Amino acid sequence: xxxxxxxxxxxxxxxxxxxxxxxxxxxxxxxxxxxxxxxxxxxxxxxxxxxxxxxxxxxxxxxxxxxxxxxxxxxxxxxxxxxxxxxxxxxxxxxxxxxxxxxxxxxxxxxxxxxxxxxxxxxxxxxxxxxxxxxxxxxxxxxxxxxxxxxxxxxxxxxxxxxxxxxxxxxxxxxxxxxxxxxxxxxxxxxxxxxxxxxxxxxxxxxxxxxxxxxxxxxxxxxxxxxxxxxxxxxxxxxxxxxxxxxxxxxxxxxxxxxxxxxxxxxxxxxxxxxxxxxxxxxxxxxxxxxxxxxxxxxxxxxxxxxxx
Amino acid sequence: xxxxxxxxxxxxxxxxxxxxxxxxxxxxxxxxxxxxxxxxxxxxxxxxxxxxxxxxxxxxxxxxxxxxxxxxxxxxxxxxxxxxxxxxxxxxxxxxxxxxxxxxxxxxxxxxxxxxxxxxxxxxxxxxxxxxxxxxxxxxxxxxxxxxxxxxxxxxxxxxxxxxxxxxxxxxxxxxxxxxxxxxxxxxxxxxxxxxxxxxxxxxxxxxxxxxxxxxxxxxxxxxxxxxxxxxxxxxxxxxxxxxxxxxxxxxxxxxxxxxxxxxxxxxxxxxxxxxxxxxxxxxxxxxxxxxxxxxxxxxxxxxxxxxx
Numbered sequence: 001x002x003x004x005x006x007x008x009x010x011x012x013x014x015x016x017x018x019x020x021x022x023x024x025x026x027x028x029x030x031x032x033x034x035x036x037x038x039x040x041x042x043x044x045x046x047x048x049x050x051x052x053x054x055x056x057x058x059x060x061x062x063x064x065x066x067x068x069x070x071x072x073x074x075x076x077x078x079x080x081x082x083x084x085x086x087x088x089x090x091x092x093x094x095x096x097x098x099x100x101x102x103x104x105x106x107x108x109x110x111x112x113x114x115x116x117x118x119x120x121x122x123x124x125x126x127x128x129x130x131x132x133x134x135x136x137x138x139x140x141x142x143x144x145x146x147x148x149x150x151x152x153x154x155x156x157x158x159x160x161x162x163x164x165x166x167x168x169x170x171x172x173x174x175x176x177x178x179x180x181x182x183x184x185x186x187x188x189x190x191x192x193x194x195x196x197x198x199x200x201x202x203x204x205x206x207x208x209x210x211x212x213x214x215x216x217x218x219x220x221x222x223x224x225x226x227x228x229x230x231x232x233x234x235x236x237x238x239x240x241x242x243x244x245x246x247x248x249x250x251x252x253x254x255x256x257x258x259x260x261x262x263x264x265x266x267x268x269x270x271x272x273x274x275x276x277x278x279x280x281x282x283x284x285x286x287x288x289x290x291x292x293x294x295x296x297x298x299x300x301x302x303x304x305x306x307x308x309x
Numbered sequence: 310x311x312x313x314x315x316x317x318x319x320x321x322x323x324x325x326x327x328x329x330x331x332x333x334x335x336x337x338x339x340x341x342x343x344x345x346x347x348x349x350x351x352x353x354x355x356x357x358x359x360x361x362x363x364x365x366x367x368x369x370x371x372x373x374x375x376x377x378x379x380x381x382x383x384x385x386x387x388x389x390x391x392x393x394x395x396x397x398x399x400x401x402x403x404x405x406x407x408x409x410x411x412x413x414x415x416x417x418x419x420x421x422x423x424x425x426x427x428x429x430x431x432x433x434x435x436x437x438x439x440x441x442x443x444x445x446x447x448x449x450x451x452x453x454x455x456x457x458x459x460x461x462x463x464x465x466x467x468x469x470x471x472x473x474x475x476x477x478x479x480x481x482x483x484x485x486x487x488x489x490x491x492x493x494x495x496x497x498x499x500x501x502x503x504x505x506x507x508x509x510x511x512x513x514x515x516x517x518x519x520x521x522x523x524x525x526x527x528x529x530x531x532x533x534x535x536x537x538x539x540x541x542x543x544x545x546x547x548x549x550x551x552x553x554x555x556x557x558x559x560x561x562x563x564x565x566x567x568x569x570x571x572x573x574x575x576x577x578x579x580x581x582x583x584x585x586x587x588x589x590x591x592x593x594x595x596x597x598x599x600x601x602x603x604x605x606x607x608x609x610x611x612x613x614x615x616x617x618x
Contacts, residue, residue, distance in 0.1 A: 021511045152515040153508070158530065162518060191500040194536075199462070201510035202330045206461040208514050209471060212521040221467065227506075 003036035004109050004308040008102030009299050010087050011094035012170065012264050013138035016225040016255035017203040023094075023142030023149045026170060027299040031098045032084040032306065033062065035106035041078040043067055050085035061096045061127030062103035068126035069104045075111055090178035092262035093294075097139030100127025105144065105303045117144045117302070121159055132181035132259075139258065146302030148211055164298045165214040169273035171246070173280045174262040175237055176290040184259035187231045200227050216252060216268050223253025223266060236261045241283050249279035270295065312345035313418050313617040317411030318608050319396050320403035321479065321573050322447035325534040325564035326512040332403075332451030332458045335479060336608040339395050340407045341615065342371065344415035347387040352376055359394035370405045370436030371412035377435035378413045384420055399487035401571035402603075406448030409436025414453065414612045426453045426611070430468055441490035441568075448567065455611030457520055473607045474523040478582035480555070482589045483571040484546055485599040493568035496540045509536050525561060525577050532562025532575060545570045550592050558588035579604065 009030035015022040038044070043066045045055040057063025062081055070079075081103055087095040101124040108115050115123075124140035141149040141159045152158040192200075203222040210219035233239040233256060242263050246254040250272040251265035265280070267273040277293045284291050318339035324331040347353075352375045354364040366372025371390055379388075390412055396404040410433040417424050424432075433449035450458040450468045461467040501509075512531040519528035542548040542565060551572050555563040559581040560574035574589070576582040586602045593600050 018510075018514065020507050021514060150511075150514060150518060152511045152527075152530065156530075158515075160515075160518065160527070163521075188503065190503055192503050192506050194497065194499055194501050197501050197506045197510070197536075198329050201327075201506070201513050202459075202461045204510050205327065205330060205459060205513050205517050206467075206469075208517050209459060209469065209521070212472075212518070218461075218469070221461065221465075227503075 001110055001308050003034065004106045005032065005034045005306040006102055006106050007304045007306055008033055008098040008105065009143060009303065011097055011139045011142040012172070013094065013136070013142070013258040014228070014256070015207070016223045016229065016253060017200060017207050019228050020136050020138055021151050021204065023138040023151070024170070025142040025146045025299040025302050026093065026294070026296040028296055029093070029294050030086050031102055032086065033099070033102040033106055034082040035103065035110060036080050037110055038078040038080050043070065043079050043081065045081045045083065048083045048085060051089060053085065053089065059130070060099070061131050062099040064130040065100040065124045065127035066103040066107055069107055069123040073111070073114065079107055079110070088174065090180055091174045092179065092256070092258040092260045093172055093174065094139035094143060094258065096128055096131035097124065097143050100124040101140045101143040102303060109305070109308070118157070118159055120144055122157055125154065132185065134181065134185055142302070144302055147298060147300040162208060163212045164300055165211060165216065167268045168298050169267050169270045170296045171251070171265045171267065171273045171276040171280065172257055172262050172294045172296070173242065173284070174292045175284070176292070177237070177261050179235055179259065179261040181259045184232055184235065187235070188228055189231065192227055196226050200225070220252035223255060225255055229256055232256055232260055236263065237287065237289060238283055239263060242280055245279040245283050246276045249276045251276045270297065310419055310617050312343065313415045314341065314343045314615040315411055315415050316613045316615055317342055317407040317414065318452060318612065320406055320448045320451040321481070322403065322445070322451070322567040323537070323565070324516070325532045325538065325562060326509060326516050328537050329445050329447055330460050330513065332447040332460070333479070334451040334455045334608040334611050335402065335603070335605040337605055338402070338603050340411055341393040341395065342408070342411040342415055343391040344412065344419060345389050346419055347389050350387040352379065352388050352390065354390045354392065357392045357394060360398060362394065362398065369408070370440050371408040373439040374409040374433045374436035375412040375416055378416055378432040382420070382423065388416055388419070397483065399489055400483045401488065401565070401567040401569045402481060402483065403448035403452060403567065405437055405440035406433065406452050409433040410449045410452040411612060418614070418617070427466070427468055429453055431466055434463065441494065443490065443494055453611055456607060456609040471517060472521045473609055474520060474525065476577045477607050478576050478579045479605045480560070480574045480576065480582045480585040480589065481566055481571050481603045481605070482551065482593070483601045484593070485601070486546070486570050488544055488568065488570040490568045493541055493544065496544070497537055498540065501536055505535050509534070529561035532564060534564055538565055541565055541569055545572065546596065546598060547592055548572060551589055554588040554592050555585045558585045560585045579606065
């Protein structure tokens, strides 16, 4: 194999109750990344379409993660990367994760898969570190493993997939304001009252139980964030109204996607997710603010190969 | 039915990663409680065997929880309670929970079961409040529901059973120093660093995933407490050594049982739990300190009826 083209999907991190722990992989929206072998060693980013991003491999996260992999791996060739960005940077649905994970996934395939998908997470995380000054694995784990994913401990490379109830569907609204992950992380306080910690972790545990037992009511009761959301949601226009209307329209729960500004709602079934999308549009219709809405099932496979030669 | 005799078992709360959230019901060790209907209304505690505890119904937790139930329930008789304490008060394996839950379970049976076991939890919690100034449901939920239990939100009466991997076995050592729950709660700090919160809740979520997927390795990696144990363990003689030797003897994990001073170790299989018990004994053999050791499977049924007439 000399060349591979992949689809690297968007993802939602945190899911209200699992800050830096939970992630879920989305369908349809994502980056297309082509990687081909070159005789000349090293990595070059040939072009980036769709968004104006640097092609410098020490700045573009796809280059950063690729170099992290190649620094630990002996190869006798180089790689040329083309990225067609389908995800807007700073949108909060894993733009940097898709590119970081995508390039290492593709290179790993081209060199005969010396690493498992799980082992690729640590390289992809280097891209996340470059993008946000924070080494979090929640998005890249979701993109690489697919489905709902859990980060137990990124220092120990301890990640795993959770069960995915088949009917879960997401609605994501992306208000087109750019919110840098590092700014959004800055509002998070360093200390948490222990009662809030108990409440939040009880919701995390209950959410996970709900995924395994496919108990949608329990899932719904658990999509709560009493720690981060109150601090971050003020950065997002009409967050409370979007949340209220989404739940009124039938969503199981609603919260900030990753570090925002996107807002996700989780529903049982695509028809409800569509209704939730309409409700979100109604909230934003009188604002002079552009937005995108995405409706998605859970993508249980993660990154997909589009073609290779 | 005029009289009922029940066995109300011991329990372990917290299980390292689930402070005020997780509980598990034990086998063999527990209180025997007899309740009989009387013509005279109200509740009396006729006798308490095994331990010198008050028979005042506003002090003895079995009386407190019974009165909480009767205050919300119309009945045309009274109740006389006899308690044979098998669990030492202040041991950290749910002595107050066994009595609190036992009396309401028995009375509920005698009056034709107007409440589900889950609904009895809120009454039993009143006994816990009287015993420790803290309204926690983790032990009483385990005693009433059996198995591993989860408290999502006690204000919302939201409790449920988790899956129990069949081979899980517990070893509990009870060093005979009395540690009051309220004193043990006092050392817990009100604020938690957010990184510790993430680590702890990741372990809670991973532990629950491990229970559902019956993944003993994952369970073992998750029995960690980075928040409460470092503060409380200094109150327990040779805690670190007991923990070290238990894990060396094959335990999946080891921690403080509830608010201590008992220490639990969780193992795969009773033979390993027995080895862990021997290792614990070796640590304590040269101390001039009395202790009990209990080996137990998970009691998936909770309170049992011994006889009734």
